Amino acid sequence: MKITLNPKLSSKTDLIVFPLFENEEAAKTVKQKTKLLIPEAALADFKNEIGNSLLVYTPTARLLLIALGKKQNFGAKNWRIAIHTAITNAQKLQAKSISLFLPSVNRAWVPNYLELTGFAVTHSAYQFNIYKQGNKTPAFEQIEIVIQNNKSYKTALNDGGMIGLATNQARDLANHPGNIMTPKHLAQHAITIAKKYKLNYKILGESEMMREKLGLILGVSRGSDEPPRFIILESGNQKQPPIVLIGKGLTFDSGGISIKPAEKMEEMKFDMAGGATVLGVMQAAAMLKLSSHLVAIIPAAENLVSGAALKPGDILVAHDKTSVEIINTDAEGRLVLADAISFAKKHYQPKLIIDYATLTGAVLVALGDEYTGFFANTKTYDKLINQASLATAENLWPLPLVSEYQDQLQSQVADLKNVGEKGLAGVITAALFLKHFVQNTPWIHLDIAGTASTMRPKKHLTVGATGWGVYLTLKFLRNL
Ligand code: BES
Ligand code: ZN
Numbered sequence: 001m002k003i004t005l006n007p008k009l010s011s012k013t014d015l016i017v018f019p020l021f022e023n024e025e026a027a028k029t030v031k032q033k034t035k036l037l038i039p040e041a042a043l044a045d046f047k048n049e050i051g052n053s054l055l056v057y058t059p060t061a062r063l064l065l066i067a068l069g070k071k072q073n074f075g076a077k078n079w080r081i082a083i084h085t086a087i088t089n090a091q092k093l094q095a096k097s098i099s100l101f102l103p104s105v106n107r108a109w110v111p112n113y114l115e116l117t118g119f120a121v122t123h124s125a126y127q128f129n130i131y132k133q134g135n136k137t138p139a140f141e142q143i144e145i146v147i148q149n150n151k152s153y154k155t156a157l158n159d160g161g162m163i164g165l166a167t168n169q170a171r172d173l174a175n176h177p178g179n180i181m182t183p184k185h186l187a188q189h190a191i192t193i194a195k196k197y198k199l200n201y202k203i204l205g206e207s208e209m210m211r212e213k214l215g216l217i218l219g220v221s222r223g224s225d226e227p228p229r230f231i232i233l234e235s236g237n238q239k240q241p242p243i244v245l246i247g248k249g250l251t252f253d254s255g256g257i258s259i260k261p262a263e264k265m266e267e268m269k270f271d272m273a274g275g276a277t278v279l280g281v282m283q284a285a286a287m288l289k290l291s292s293h294l295v296a297i298i299p300a301a302e303n304l305v306s307g308a309a310l311k312p313g314d315i316l317v318a319h320d321k322t323s324v325e326i327i328n329t330d331a332e333g334r335l336v337l338a339d340a341i342s343f344a345k346k347h348y349q350p351k352l353i354i355d356y357a358t359l360t361g362a363v364l365v366a367l368g369d370e371y372t373g374f375f376a377n378t379k380t381y382d383k384l385i386n387q388a389s390l391a392t393a394e395n396l397w398p399l400p401l402v403s404e405y406q407d408q409l410q411s412q413v414a415d416l417k418n419v420g421e422k423g424l425a426g427v428i429t430a431a432l433f434l435k436h437f438v439q440n441t442p443w444i445h446l447d448i449a450g451t452a453s454t455m456r457p458k459k460h461l462t463v464g465a466t467g468w469g470v471y472l473t474l475k476f477l478r479n480l
């Protein structure tokens with residue numbers, strides 16, 4: 001898909017998209033900007049609430065009015081919804097090219113707004129249909145943004161488009177089924193990115209992981225015939241201490257011997273979405289030539305059942321020598337992350353660790369599927385993270401790393417056990433488990449179990465993997 005800027009509407013367009021605020025004089029504004037006449041009667045059907053739209057046939061063009069709702073509620077979220085409404089309607093109409101008018105916003109927001117536009121258009125046009133025969137919705141070819149042709153606007157729009165592209169690649173990784181997206185395949189994709197953008201990379205196989213004593217991830221992987229991979233990418237200026245990004249890479253999570261119910265188990269192909277996000281961030285950072293020193297670590301494995309599988313009661317020894325009693329083999333994410341965290345601390349002396357993980361069902365209970373659970377052992381980055389979240393409409397909400405629940409992880413026979421009590425702050429005890437390995441290194445933990453994928457279409461999202469966190473992280477890194 002090509003995104004272009006054009007100061008005035010081109011004559012060759014399949015669909016004109018015109019967003020309007022509530023109380024705006026629709027017919028007058030549209031006439032002024034497009035010279036098109038809307039029959040008054042048509043407007044009677046246009047209810048200006050965010051997510052609504054109305055298709056109008058004028059004598060010379062197809063015009064799609066997009067409701068923006070109240071002006072005072074306008075921001076990144078509503079703009080993403082408006083764009084998503086426009087793109088999904090255009091796809092239904094089989095429009096190949098569209099022209100999008102931009103509502104005027106506060107001057108200070110303009111560059112940010114164009115970046116967001118580039119991102120949202122790319123994100124919303126995404127389709128995952130490579131496994132379907134025939135009858136595919138045709139891909140969109142071109143979108144023209146009707147706005148003054150200014151160099152900084154163009155850069156912002158292109159940057160957003162590139163971040164959108166990297167996000168869509170991350171979504172592809174997560175949308176692929178578990179039989180295709182194995183740890184090996186995920187590692188191959190990481191190598192492809194590394195080669196394309198000239199990043200350093202290192203992939204540890206099973207025997208190298210044994211040499212490195214990554215006991216927790218090896219334990220998780222034991223029940224699967226697919227060998228695990230420990231994926232490392234590095235970019236940017238290596239003279240500075242790095243920011244280490246760790247992504248949970250469970251290419252399928254059956255729960256292991258503590259097996260999950262059959263219902264919705266297929267959604268556990270998304271359990272490597274954190275790893276996908278981290279690869280998306282590395283790709284976008286490379287495309288935007290970010291100079292920050294970044295290290296990506298993805299512990300990739302499959303959690304299955306077999307005669308060799310990990311059992312409740314088993315004790316594993318972690319990379320940092322902590323002994324862990326396995327109470328529930330389905331709490332495997334924290335195990336693979338713990339080893340990645342210790343490994344990062346030992347080899348990279350990180351300035352900050354950020355982890356992305358579809359870690360707990362409990363975060364869905366606490367925050368639902370629109371907010372990522374945010375934990376941090378420092379307040380240093382709170383402001384920047386919140387700004388990045390607001391600017392990208394990737395929502396997160398702070399949860400407390402409170403020490404009162406640490407006792408829940410005490411084991412009778414080992415240093416730690418891998419789960420707390422059932423139904424008692426499961427999202428927090430998972431974070432506390434990780435904290436044991438992080439200790440005092442500045443750290444942000446993002447529990448994306450609710451936000452990494454969606455099985456129902458949302459106002460701003462198509463079904464499947466969302467790529468949550470790629471844009472937010474890029475925004476954060478660029479403002480650091
Ligand atoms: N991958 C799951 C978490 C998950 C649940 C992701 C729902 C997406 C949607 C994770 O490995 C898991 O199974 N966690 C357990 C932990 C429990 C055994 C303490 C959970 O949340 O049930
Ligand atoms: Zn699990």
Ligand code: ZN
Pocket residue numbers: 250253271330332333358359
């Ligand atoms: Zn899992």
